[in-house]
C-alpha cells in the first residue's frame with residue numbers, strides 16, 4: 217500500500233482501530249470519506265475531538281456526562297430514588313433507557329468479572345457501588361442487570377454477596393434473552409419484560 221497517499225493511509229489505520237472493522241472495511245470507509253463535503257468532514261473531526269475531550273465519567277453512576285460532574289440521569293430529581301439498576305456498560309444503560317419503562321437510577325460497573333481475563337472486583341466499580349448503596353439510604357432495591365453470560369452471572373452473584381448485609385431488596389432481571397445474549401442487542405419488548413419480570417435474587 218506504499219502507493220497510497222500518506223493521509224489516506226493514516227485514515228485507514230485509524231478506522232481499523234475500531235472494533236469489528238478490518239483493513240478492507242477501513243479502506244472502504246476512508247475512500248468514501250474522500251468524497252465528503254468539507255463541512256461534513258469538519259463536523260466529523262470536531263465531534264471526535266469533543267467526545268474525547270468533553271465526555272467524562274459521571275461521578276455518581278460512572279455513566280457518561282458532558283462537561284459537568286453529574287450526568288443528565290443522576291441530575292434528574294424526578295426519577296425514582298428507591299431503585300438502582302446495575303449494568304455492565306453504558307451501552308446497557310442506553311438499551312434499558314430506550315425501553316422507556318424504567319424510571320430509577322443507574323450504576324455502571326465499567327465491565328464484568330472475568331478471572332480468565334484477569335478482571336477482578338478491583339478492576340470494575342464494585343467498591344464504589346457498595347459505598348453508594350451504604351450512603352444512599354433512599355435506595356430500597358438493587359436491580360442486577362448484568363448480561364446473561366457466565367461472566368455477567370458471576371458478577372451479579374458477587375455483587376449480591378457484597379451488599380447482602382445492607383438490607384436492600386436485590387433482584388435479577390428476568391431473561392427472555394438466551395444465555396450468552398447481550399442487553400445492548402436485545403429488542404425493546406424482551407428487555408422491557410425482563411425488567412418487569414425481575415425476580416428476587
Ligand SMILES: [Zn+2]
Pocket residue numbers: 274275276277278279286287288289290291
Ligand atoms: Zn450519572
